[in-house]
Amino acid sequence: MSGNRMKRREFVRTSLLGATLAPAVLIRRKALVSLFSSGSVGSDPPPNILLIYADDIGYGDLGCYGASGVRTPHVDRLAAEGIRFTSAYATSATCTPSRYSLLTGRYAFRDEKVRILAGDAGLLIEPGRKTLPAVLRQAGYMTGVVGKWHLGLGGGPGKLDWNGDIRPGPLEIGFDYAFLMPATGDRVPCVYVENHRVVNLDPADPITVSYKDPIPGLPTGVSHRDKLKMDWSHGHNMAVINGIGRIGYMSGGTSALWKDEEMAGEFTARAVSFIEKNKERPFFLYFATHDIHVPRVPHPRFVGKTKMGPRGDAIVEFDWSVGRLLETLDRLGLAANTLVILTSDNGPVLDDGYKDGAAEKVGDLRPSGPLRGGKYSAFDAGTREPFIVRWPDRVKPGLSDARFSQVDLFASLATLAGQPLDDEDAPDSLEMLDTLLGKSHLGRDHIIEQAGTLSIIRGRYKYIEPSDGPRMNVPTNIELGNDPRPQLYDIVDDIAEKHNIAGEHPEVVRELEALLKKIKRAGRTRRWIKPG
Ligand SMILES: [Ca+2]
Numbered sequence: 001m002s003g004n005r006m007k008r009r010e011f012v013r014t015s016l017l018g019a020t021l022a023p024a025v026l027i028r029r030k031a032l033v034s035l036f037s038s039g040s041v042g043s044d045p046p047p048n049i050l051l052i053y054a055d056d057i058g059y060g061d062l063g064c065y066g067a068s069g070v071r072t073p074h075v076d077r078l079a080a081e082g083i084r085f086t087s088a089y090a091t092s093a094t095c096t097p098s099r100y101s102l103l104t105g106r107y108a109f110r111d112e113k114v115r116i117l118a119g120d121a122g123l124l125i126e127p128g129r130k131t132l133p134a135v136l137r138q139a140g141y142m143t144g145v146v147g148k149w150h151l152g153l154g155g156g157p158g159k160l161d162w163n164g165d166i167r168p169g170p171l172e173i174g175f176d177y178a179f180l181m182p183a184t185g186d187r188v189p190c191v192y193v194e195n196h197r198v199v200n201l202d203p204a205d206p207i208t209v210s211y212k213d214p215i216p217g218l219p220t221g222v223s224h225r226d227k228l229k230m231d232w233s234h235g236h237n238m239a240v241i242n243g244i245g246r247i248g249y250m251s252g253g254t255s256a257l258w259k260d261e262e263m264a265g266e267f268t269a270r271a272v273s274f275i276e277k278n279k280e281r282p283f284f285l286y287f288a289t290h291d292i293h294v295p296r297v298p299h300p301r302f303v304g305k306t307k308m309g310p311r312g313d314a315i316v317e318f319d320w321s322v323g324r325l326l327e328t329l330d331r332l333g334l335a336a337n338t339l340v341i342l343t344s345d346n347g348p349v350l351d352d353g354y355k356d357g358a359a360e361k362v363g364d365l366r367p368s369g370p371l372r373g374g375k376y377s378a379f380d381a382g383t384r385e386p387f388i389v390r391w392p393d394r395v396k397p398g399l400s401d402a403r404f405s406q407v408d409l410f411a412s413l414a415t416l417a418g419q420p421l422d423d424e425d426a427p428d429s430l431e432m433l434d435t436l437l438g439k440s441h442l443g444r445d446h447i448i449e450q451a452g453t454l455s456i457i458r459g460r461y462k463y464i465e466p467s468d469g470p471r472m473n474v475p476t477n478i479e480l481g482n483d484p485r486p487q488l489y490d491i492v493d494d495i496a497e498k499h500n501i502a503g504e505h506p507e508v509v510r511e512l513e514a515l516l517k518k519i520k521r522a523g524r525t526r527r528w529i530k531p532g
Helices: 003-021 024-036 073-080 095-104 132-138 260-277 310-331 406-416 506-522
Strands: 048-054 083-089 142-148 177-181 208-210 249-251 283-288 338-344 384-390 398-400 447-450 454-458 461-464 487-490
Touching: 048 310, 073 310, 073 338, 073 384, 095 132, 095 406, 132 142, 132 283, 132 406, 142 260, 177 260, 260 283, 260 310, 310 338, 338 406, 454 506, 461 506, 487 506
Parallel strands: 048 283, 048 338, 083 398, 142 177, 142 283
Antiparallel strands: 083 384, 208 249, 338 384, 447 454, 454 461, 461 487
């Protein structure tokens, strides 16, 4: 073992011990002393943290989780060298709420505003709210976000001038560097934003974005449907950019428009460059891929790699991105002391608005694995996700069935970095570092899942709150899990949530209903409930 490695271990031990025993101020000082006392951050670094956040990848979509018809050797390698979790959850069955919880340690259901955002929505995370990158930055980390944002930018709808300084955004809430797709691949504006500016924008061709009215004189997915390179199946028929219909209207910014085919390559290159630039210091990189969200338009070199059409090929492209990042860590000698976490924001969907053959060509692949439902659903496939943790210096490879929620990454990584949280910070995030690193197989006390309605899992039981919402999302053909009656499942013996046993266990229903009410009313989880 190298001297450096020993030092890193000591750093972590010191931080962990300190976080438990000493007052906040002392800890901060201790963490900074650990980082800076040797005169060079590079000579005594805590682990780098690389968080790979996939979009819409389901529990069964990756080779190491049993996928068939698509090979994911790089992700599988990560799993073989790390811990593969079988019971880890996003907080929500859709993008924006899961990402909000990940970065704030707070359940999205606590704030009405936290829902799938339009592409011109204002920044959802209020400057001043403690975020995961802010906490890590405080510990001396260089923090970066590359990829999909979808947490809003600027002051609100209609208030942001895309041609000027774009703020507030990630740089105002804790990131040192940002290279973003502002919202989603299927929403305008279809441009990249680097730090405060749209990339490659010609001032003579300014951008206009509208989520209300069409922009006169421009083609739409309806007026030019026969000329689209990928037809839409529902929605996605407003602006036409790169031959593809989108949600929302935009004009101008021609030189800045992205090419969907090049997006994974662009994001991956930026991520590699961030790692290279920060190899001498601890970094936190939040790498949020567009793959495998719609529109699925992988680079031509991935087209036809599966028999599943664009959805399968996008999984291959995602795996390629992961491989490039792992290769970069290897090349720079950073792999041993980099904590890599790979997961996804919500469950799988086949037809999510474009006729890309995903449903017709799925073959033997079961994107939800053994679980019921998918994206948007209260059933487990909505939120139960692939979740892999690798840190060669500290984590023994293996399998963990411990329940873990993405909302707990905040408090767990804060502890790892020696940064204790104030009571009001990350109110729903529990410190589960030992579980995350495989030292404990003790899972979270309970898991909350948000779809149209809320669910809570504790022990072997899962309770879904009664809801008058539709049972099916017809366009995507996904069971939403809504039912006007309470639902209770034994998700240990009935992982597919087939048998509602609420009538047989009214006492369990009452107990879980009461716990869920308590969590809602309390406005927080930490302080009144112990982890584990
Ligand atoms: Ca998503």
